[in-house]
Amino acid sequence: MTSDDGARPQRTDRRFTGDPTRARLLEAALDSFSTKGFHGTSTRMIAARAGLSPAAVYVHHRTKEEILFQISRDGHQEALDVVLAAIDSEATPPGRLRAIVRDFATWHARRHTLARVVQYEMAALTPEHADLIAALRRHTHNAxxxxxxxxxxxxxxxxxxxxxxxxxxxxxxxxVARWYRADGAWTPQRVGEDYAELALRLVGHSPGASRNQDDEASLAR
Structure with a gap:
């Protein structure tokens, strides 16, 4: 099985770990949600894509919405992990912001199928599940x-x-998840690098100003 950009799945992908049957169901559901939407997908369709009987779906998930929630929770956690790792990788606000936007945009391009579903099918979640996803989104926002x-x-x-x-x-x-296509002209890395530069311009970052502040801080010490 391959990821959105044709590469082998990354080991950090939660959907490719654990119970193989459950992973097949989640992958089948993701494929169907991405092409037909949540409301256009039935549990029978998910089972058929996974090569299982409809009854097998309910062994792992009580409802179709519960499957969407699992996909959404995993996807939002992956995106949050990307942001937190980017912050840890740099020491200054400009460096951190550049890393965040670069890696966040790259992730949304590389994982565009997953990202489209978790970002644009949230209205189908129950209020309880929507609150749990909202907490993950707030964590990302606050970081x-x-x-x-x-x-x-x-x-x-x-x-x-x-x-x-x-x-x-x-x-x-x-x-990025809305428009990105794996057969397009841009690679996920190219999208990330270009968006990182745009982000620094958006916040009015002047590289010279931050260097001067760092120099002054060093002299003060």
Whole structure:
């Protein structure tokens, strides 16, 4: 089985670990949700795509919505992990922001099928499940907002509203899942690099200003 961009699945992909039958059901459901939408997909369709009987679906999941929730939770957790790893990989707000947007956009391109489903089928979740997904989304939002606030405090970023800026930065990556196609002209890495540069421009980052601040901090020590 391959990932969206034709590469072998990454080991961190939660859907390819654990119970093989359950993984097949999740993969079949993801394929169907991505092409027919949640409401256009039946449990019988999912079972047929997985090569199983309809009854086998209910051994692992009580409802079709529960399958969507599992896919959505795994996808949002993957995206959050990408953001947190990007933050840990750099020391300064500009470096962290660049890494976040680069890796977040790259993930949405590489995993565009999964990302489309988890981002655009949320309305089908139950209120309880929607609240759990919203908590993951807030964690992602707050992590990025923290980087934006740190950049404003240091004078690296010149934006007036950190909240709307955070929404705009995350939207750059999320929207990639809507339009990206594996057979298009851009690779996931190219999308990530280009969007990272756009993000730094969006926050008004001046590389020279941050270097001067770092130099001043070093002299003060």
């Amino acid at each position: 990025v907002r923290g980087v934006v606030l740190a950049g404003i405090e240091r004078g690296d970023f010149t934006v007036r509203d950190p909240e709307s800026t955070t929404v705009a930065l995350l939207s750059l990556g999320i929207d």
